[in-house]
Amino acid sequence: MVDFARRELLRLALGTAALPGGVLSLGVLSLAARTASALDYPSRPVRIVVSLPAGLAPDIDARLIAQPLAERLGQSVVIENRPGANSNIGTEFVVKAPPDGYTLLLLLAGNAINTTFYPNLSFSLARDLVPVAFVGSTSWIMALNPAVPAQTVPEFIAYSKANPGKVYLASPGIGSPAHLAGELFKMMTGASFVHVPYRQSYLPDLLGGQVHLTFAAVASLGDYIQTGRLRALGLTTKARSSRLPAVPAIDEFVPGYEASGWLGISAPQGTPAAIVEKLNTCINAAIGDPDVKAKLLGLDVEPQAMAPNEFGTFIADETDKWAKVIKFANIKPQ
Numbered sequence: 491m492v493d494f495a496r497r498e499l500l501r502l503a504l505g506t507a508a509l510p511g512g513v514l515s516l517g518v519l520s521l522a523a524r525t526a527s528a529l530d531y532p533s534r535p536v537r538i539v540v541s542l543p544a545g546l547a548p549d550i551d552a553r554l555i556a557q558p559l560a561e562r563l564g565q566s567v568v569i570e571n572r573p574g575a576n577s578n579i580g581t582e583f584v585v586k587a588p589p590d591g592y593t594l595l596l597l598l599a600g601n602a603i604n605t606t607f608y609p610n611l612s613f614s615l616a617r618d619l620v621p622v623a624f625v626g627s628t629s630w631i632m633a634l635n636p637a638v639p640a641q642t643v644p645e646f647i648a649y650s651k652a653n654p655g656k657v658y659l660a661s662p663g664i665g666s667p668a669h670l671a672g673e674l675f676k677m678m679t680g681a682s683f684v685h686v687p688y689r690q691s692y693l694p695d696l697l698g699g700q701v702h703l704t705f706a707a708v709a710s711l712g713d714y715i716q717t718g719r720l721r722a723l724g725l726t727t728k729a730r731s732s733r734l735p736a737v738p739a740i741d742e743f744v745p746g747y748e749a750s751g752w753l754g755i756s757a758p759q760g761t762p763a764a765i766v767e768k769l770n771t772c773i774n775a776a777i778g779d780p781d782v783k784a785k786l787l788g789l790d791v792e793p794q795a796m797a798p799n800e801f802g803t804f805i806a807d808e809t810d811k812w813a814k815v816i817k818f819a820n821i822k823p824q
Contacts, residue, residue: 531591531765535566538755540596541580543573547628547707547789548753552596554785555625558776563768576665578604578611585613589760591769595619597756599667602808606816607665608823619756621805622766623773624796626786628751629708630671630726632740633715637699643724643743646703650682657683660692660701664824670812671705671726671749673819678744696720707751708733709790726750733790752808753791754801770798 538556540549552569560567572580577600587593597619605615613619632643638657640646650657661668664687675681686692686701695701697719704711708731714720715734724740725731726749740747755773757766774795776782786793796804815821 529764531762531768532563532565534592535568536560536563536592536594537568537570538594538596539580539584540569540571541573541577541598542571544571547709548596548598551625551753551786551789551791554789555773555776555782558779558782559772562772562775576604576608576663577601578608581619582613584756585618585758587758589620589758589762591757591761591765593758594622594769595756597621597754597805599751599753599808602805603665603667603670603812603816605809606813607821615756615805615809618759620759620761620766621798621801622755622757622761623770623798624752624754624794624801624804625773625777626753626791626793627727628753628791629731630668630705630749630751631708631711631715631734631737632671632675632723632726633696633704633706633711633720634723635696635699635702636718636721638702638721640723641721643738643740646723647679647681651680654682655684657703658686658701659683660686660688660696660704662692663687663689665816665821667749667751668705669821670815672703673821674749674811674815675705675740675744675747677815677818678747705749707790727792731790732787752804754796754805766798 538552540552542548549569549571556567556569572583577598581595581601584593584595601615604611634640634646638646638649640649659672661672663669669685669687672683672685676683683703692701692704696704697714705726711720712733715722722734722737724738724743726740728739728741728748730737730739755769777786777793778795783793
């Protein structure tokens with residue numbers, strides 16, 4: 491059936507190319523050739539570029555879905571790490587790759603932030619990448635050193651306003667998702683705290699009380715919260731976590747607040763629609779598999795299927811949200 495469809499496409503294209511109007515005819519022929527190639531997809535291994543170092547949570551998540559995706563595609567799916575420049579090196583590599591479905595990008599919340607944070611990027615998420623499939627969202631938690639006498643989100647807001655310049659927010663760096671989550675909270679509540687970016691781990695200082703507050707993945711802070719070394723004030727997602735069901739969502743006190751981490755798959759602009767649809771179908775099936783879903787949930791990733799256009803709308807909304815926060819806080823790269 492595939493061979494017949496390919497032959498028909500090429501026959502029609504050749505017939506059209508023989509008509510007057512050389513440039514248009516060649517364009518039709520090129521389109522038909524790409525479509526015919528899409529019918530063969532994939533005929534060799536597919537790689538997913540992760541723009542962060544191996545071993546970090548997004549890399550682990552990507553490797554988790556690679557095998558079930560490979561089973562559905564009928565070809566190997568290889569994870570390739572290309573870290574650097576706050577994920578921009580790996581992203582640019584995929585943007586410049588051939589739009590044939592064989593080089594994909596693990597798109598992250600940080601990519602939506604970078605769109606505004608780095609005003610001179612050589613690429614654009616909206617212009618140069620095609621949304622393929624959403625994978626899932628991750629919960630972050632607003633955690634406090636117990637030395638700060640606030641038991642709830644409202645109490646923390648009141649305490650920070652009463653003690654301006656005395657509460658310190660720790661993050662992995664300026665413009666990081668954790669930093670932006672804090673600035674969004676400040677923008678929506680009027681809370682007062684000073685951002686302290688770290689190049690290395692801030693956990694020793696947070697546990698020691700030199701800094702007081704952070705927004706981080708539940709998986710990275712869960713043990714410290716359960717042992718009482720940190721106090722959980724709220725989750726950044728609108729729903730509570732099954733891992734920490736007693737911790738309220740910040741949205742319960744600050745309606746509309748949400749600063750989830752998330753990940754999905756994108757491809758270079760120009761990737762044939764047939765390939766995008768096939769990848770979307772296979773990825774949705776992979777993350778919907780009960781065993782894969784359980785493993786993702788174990789990593790605090792809530793899997794969710796989306797059509798490509800739904801994922802595109804989600805990316806646009808995230809980009810717009812973080813653009814407002816960056817402009818409000820006047821955040822610039824250093």
